[in-house]
Amino acid sequence: xxxxxxxxxxxxxxxxxxxxxxxxxxxxxxxxxxxxxxxxxxxxxxxxxxxxxxxxxxxxxxxxxxxxxxxxxxxxxxxxxxxxxxxxxxxxxxxxxxxxxxxxxxxxxxxxxxxxxxxxxxxxxxxxxxxxxxxxxxxxxxxxxxxxxxxxxxxxxxxxxxxxxxxxxxxxxxxxxxxxxxxxxxxxxxxxxxxxxxxxxxxxxxxxxxxxxxxxxxxxxxxxxxxxxxxxxxxxxxxxxxxxxxxxxxxxxxxxxxxxxxxxxxxxxxxxxxxxxxxxxxxxxxxxxxxxxxxxxxxxxxxxxxxxxxxxxxxxxxxxxxxxxxxxxxxxxxxxxxxxxxxxxxxxxxxxxxxxxxxxxxxxxxxxxxxxxxxxxxxxxxxxxxxxxxxxxxxxxxxxxxxxxxxxxxxxxxxxxxxxxxxxxxx
Amino acid sequence: xxxxxxxxxxxxxxxxxxxxxxxxxxxxxxxxxxxxxxxxxxxxxxxxxxxxxxxxxxxxxxxxxxxxxxxxxxxxxxxxxxxxxxxxxxxxxxxxxxxxxxxxxxxxxxxxxxxxxxxxxxxxxxxxxxxxxxxxxxxxxxxxxxxxxxxxxxxxxxxxxxxxxxxxxxxxxxxxxxxxxxxxxxxxxxxxxxxxxxxxxxxxxxxxxxxxxxxxxxxxxxxxxxxxxxxxxxxxxxxxxxxxxxxxxxxxxxxxxxxxxxxxxxxxxxxxxxxxxxxxxxxxxx
Numbered sequence: 220x221x222x223x224x225x226x227x228x229x230x231x232x233x234x235x236x237x238x239x240x241x242x243x244x245x246x247x248x249x250x251x252x253x254x255x256x257x258x259x260x261x262x263x264x265x266x267x268x269x270x271x272x273x274x275x276x277x278x279x280x281x282x283x284x285x286x287x288x289x290x291x292x293x294x295x296x297x298x299x300x301x302x303x304x305x306x307x308x309x310x311x312x313x314x315x316x317x318x319x320x321x322x323x324x325x326x327x328x329x330x331x332x333x334x335x336x337x338x339x340x341x342x343x344x345x346x347x348x349x350x351x352x353x354x355x356x357x358x359x360x361x362x363x364x365x366x367x368x369x370x371x372x373x374x375x376x377x378x379x380x381x382x383x384x385x386x387x388x389x390x391x392x393x394x395x396x397x398x399x400x401x402x403x404x405x406x407x408x409x410x411x412x413x414x415x416x417x418x419x420x421x422x423x424x425x426x427x428x429x430x431x432x433x434x435x436x437x438x439x440x441x442x443x444x445x446x447x448x449x450x451x452x453x454x455x456x457x458x459x460x461x462x463x464x465x466x467x468x469x470x471x472x473x474x475x476x477x478x479x480x481x482x483x484x485x486x487x488x489x490x491x492x493x494x495x496x497x498x499x500x501x502x503x504x505x506x507x508x509x510x511x512x513x514x515x516x517x518x519x520x521x522x523x524x525x526x527x528x529x530x531x532x533x534x535x536x537x538x539x540x541x542x543x544x545x546x547x548x549x550x551x552x553x554x555x556x557x558x559x560x561x562x563x564x565x566x567x568x569x570x571x572x573x574x575x576x577x578x579x580x581x582x583x584x585x586x587x588x589x590x591x592x593x594x595x596x597x598x599x600x601x602x603x604x605x606x607x608x609x610x611x612x613x614x615x616x617x618x619x620x621x622x623x624x625x626x627x628x629x630x631x632x633x634x635x636x637x638x639x640x641x642x643x644x645x646x
Numbered sequence: 647x648x649x650x651x652x653x654x655x656x657x658x659x660x661x662x663x664x665x666x667x668x669x670x671x672x673x674x675x676x677x678x679x680x681x682x683x684x685x686x687x688x689x690x691x692x693x694x695x696x697x698x699x700x701x702x703x704x705x706x707x708x709x710x711x712x713x714x715x716x717x718x719x720x721x722x723x724x725x726x727x728x729x730x731x732x733x734x735x736x737x738x739x740x741x742x743x744x745x746x747x748x749x750x751x752x753x754x755x756x757x758x759x760x761x762x763x764x765x766x767x768x769x770x771x772x773x774x775x776x777x778x779x780x781x782x783x784x785x786x787x788x789x790x791x792x793x794x795x796x797x798x799x800x801x802x803x804x805x806x807x808x809x810x811x812x813x814x815x816x817x818x819x820x821x822x823x824x825x826x827x828x829x830x831x832x833x834x835x836x837x838x839x840x841x842x843x844x845x846x847x848x849x850x851x852x853x854x855x856x857x858x859x860x861x862x863x864x865x866x867x868x869x870x871x872x873x874x875x876x877x878x879x880x881x882x883x884x885x886x887x888x889x890x891x892x893x894x895x896x897x898x899x900x901x902x903x904x905x906x907x908x909x910x911x912x913x914x915x916x917x918x919x920x921x922x923x924x925x926x927x928x929x930x931x932x
Contacts, residue, residue: 225654233930243841310929314658314765317926323658329765337763342689351685354678355764383692 221326222288223407223439224312229285229321231307232261235277281307283463285321289456291406294433294440296454296471298447298478303460305443309333309411312441327406327439330357334411336396341385345376345395348384352399366402373428374398394421401428407439408432412446429453447475448551475550490594490611502538502570502605504594506531507612510577520583520614522628522635523621528558528578532596534570534605541567542599543576548591548610555585555634561599584635586628587618672767682774687781701785705741709733716862725864725895726805728797732889734790736861739885742783743827744852749775750831751848754839754928761929768925769918772835776828783820794892808894815903816891819884822903822910826880829913836917836924840931860885865897880906 234242249259261278282304289295297305311318313331338355339348349370353363363370371377374395376387384392410429426449433440433453444450450457450471457474459467467477490504511517512525520526528545545558558578560567567576591610597603618627621635628635672679691697712733716722724732750772754761757771798807838844856862859881868876876882883902890898 246840310762311658315762316929317658318660320660323656324654325656325658326654329656331764334763338760340685340689342692343685347685347688351681354675354681355760355766357675357766359674360677 221291223291223293223326224289224441225324226285226287227322227324229282229308229311229323230280230319231282231304231311231316232278232319233281234261235279280463282311282318285465287458287465287468289439289441291326291439292433292437293456294442294454295456295458296450296474297441297443297458297460298445298450298474299460302462304463305460306333306411307463308460309409309441309443313409325407328357329407329409330403330405331409332356332400332403332411333409335393335400339384339392339396342383344383345371345380345387349395349399352396353403356400356403357405358403362404370395370398370402373401373424390421397421397425401425401432404438406437407441409441411443426452446552447478448553451475451551490608493608493611495609497607498596498604500606501536501603502532502534502541502596504530504596504606504608504611505533505573507592507594509614518614520585520616522585522587522616522619523582523623524619526580526583528592530576530578530594531573532570532576533573536571538570538598538605539566539568540598540600541570541605542597543567543578544595544597545578546593546595547585548593550589555590566599582621583616584621584637585616586630586632586634587616589613589615668767672769672773675766675770678766679770679774679777682770683778683781686774686778698785701782702789705734705737705786706789708737708741712737712862722863723867725866725889725893727889727893727895728805728807731790731794731797731893732864733862734793735889735892736859736885738783738786738790739823739888740856740859740861740881741786742779743823743881744856745782746776746779746824746827747831747834748848748852749779750828751834751838751845753831753835754924755835755842755845758929769921772828772832772921775831776824779827780820780824806894807892809892810890810894812887812891812898815887819888819891822906823881823884825910825914826906829910829915829917832917832921833913836920836928839924839928855879864889877902877905880909 234245245261249261252259285304285308297308299305309331310316310333312323312325313329313333315331315333336352338352340351343351346367349367350360350363354360371380374391374397376391376395379387379391384395387395429440429442430453432438440453442450442453454471457467457469457471457478458465459474459478467474489506491506496503508529508531509517509520510527510529514527517526530543530545532543542559542561547555547558549555560576560578590613592612592614593607593609594611595607596605597607598605618629620627691700694700696703709730713729717724717729717733753768753772753775761768794807797805798809834844834848858876859879860876865873865876865882865886883897883899883906886897887899887903890896
């Protein structure tokens with residue numbers, strides 16, 4: 220089948236810093252090179268886009284040599300960390316800006332949904348804004364008129380439709396805006412994390428609408444999100460990006476797995492080398508291990524098994540009122556549980572030099588799957604943040620006999636809550 | 647490298663040809679144009695009591711002030727027209743030009759929010775501004791006609807209004823005026839996306855240029871040796887011709903109008919080319 224979108228050697232370079240006399244000098248130089256028929260001198264000096272490290276050059280490649288194809292009817296989920304180039308890619312696709320090199324070829328009309336409610340004018344009524352926004356998105360008046368009732372019903376704001384949108388509640392505003400966007404019918408739809416609007420009920424509605432859009436098999440959708448659950452729910456293909464390049468593309472489940480693995484630091488028991496951390500570092504997490512009942516290191520926990528999250532901390536000075544928080548995050552990026560010594564034990568006092576803090580589960584209630592841990596240490600009274608690490612440790616949980624009945628739970632969602640049953644004879 | 651036939655609807659590449667205007671696409675988005683015009687025109691006077699009446703009050707008050715200062719105090723002649731008509735006509739024309747120019751020259755900066763999120767032919771925006779300003783001009787022009795009729799039927803010995811066949815050129819004059827503002831506005835808006843120096847220049851240049859146009863004095867008042875400087879301003883022949891058409895006094899010259907037309911065509915051509923070049927990537931620098 221012919222691809223709906225074909226991207227070849229696509230790159231985008233940005234210049235860092237401010238626009239002033241310095242950039243004017245570069246512009247003159249670039250112009251001088253063009254006049255003499257030479258290549259742009261600044262195209263060669265860009266660096267990969269790693270924002271944590273200071274670079275040598277003022278130029279960075281937000282995207283570098285991207286190549287991929289999307290077949291008609293595919294719903295492609297583009298995943299990657301902040302700054303991986305996802306949004307830049309969408310901007311190029313939606314023609315907001317143009318590439319530095321390379322090309323994008325597409326069949327059919329492209330509509331992009333990088334934001335809901337683009338061009339909404341606060342003084343105009345809901346009705347007027349539906350038409351205006353629809354037209355901005357590329358619909359003509361007739362198309363909008365034929366879908367107007369559907370849009371209003373979907374947004375659930377019929378009563379307010381002739382009131383200026385500046386009087387709307389923020390929820391109503393985004394719902395109306397999303398409703399217009401959801402009723403676009405282009406051959407290629409580009410969506411950037413716009414589902415994260417409105418309340419839970421509306422989000423569900425929005426996801427279902429998005430699914431409907433892609434179900435027909437005619438529409439090609441490119442979807443960017445950090446929420447792995449919605450990527451998994453919507454997409455059939457995945458593309459993983461990192462530092463402006465594509466590192467993986469394939470089936471959506473494989474892509475999510477690849478991405479989550481990629482997210483984890485190589486040597487996961489030592490936390491010292493991780494650069495992306497917050498806090499004043501007066502006290503830092505230096506090591507994390509998973510231990511069993513005998514105190515031996517394990518790589519996988521077992522559902523219902525005795526498990527210890529063993530954290531080693533190093534402090535420069537005596538620390539009091541220490542609060543340690545561990546967040547357990549599942550494969551879809553949802554927080555399964557938050558463990559906090561302030562709630563379940565007490566604040567730790569007189570911490571000095573090196574200590575080990577063990578968080579103990581006599582029978583861990585996590586269902587089989589991959590989990591990551593986020594750590595935070597702070598002074599709970601003075602609210603001073605010492606150290607914070609996000610998703611710094613990956614571990615697996617294998618299926619186990621939680622209830623000791625010999626029957627092993629096979630559910631895949633949520634956690635097990637300890638409970639008992641009793642049957643009473645009503646006489 | 648591939649065997650796939652190149653029958654794509656859309657190709658996005660770093661560089662485009664100089665005159666790749668894609669007017670077909672502009673036509674496809676014509677509904678957006680009308681909606682933008684409506685938005686610009688309607689949103690201005692929402693939540694006001696007088697509504698579009700404000701469009702009328704502004705030129706009237708300006709004209710009265712000018713009448714008092716330049717005519718009564720400074721005794722600058724007005725080519726034997728009713729002074730009110732003289733100032734009003736000058737103000738209508740100049741305010742249309744300067745208003746449109748200022749607005750269009752801010753196209754990229756003031757719409758960066760929308761332009762950064764969604765694609766539509768960018769040309770739609772300056773076009774919509776020119777047209778919504780034209781509607782405003784239309785309202786003001788009605789006012790002009792009312793006052794003109796008043797003087798026409800209540801003539802006095804001081805002046806006689808002699809409307810003539812040149813009135814037929816008025817639509818042409820309006821188009822020239824719009825074209826000048828659009829062309830210059832597009833050029834300036836393109837220049838200011840990266841280096842904003844021009845924005846500052848424009849604000850007071852437009853204010854000063856009013857004194858270099860025949861808004862508050864007639865061309866005949868200017869010493870003949872300096873007339874060429876005033877005439878270098880392409881708006882001068884247009885305003886003079888407009889006055890001549892309605893009153894029969896002033897200067898009407900096809901030659902001068904031809905000069906204005908040439909300037910307009912030049913600005914439009916350069917404007918469209920520059921605008922078209924800048925619109926593809928201005929988001930990176932604006």
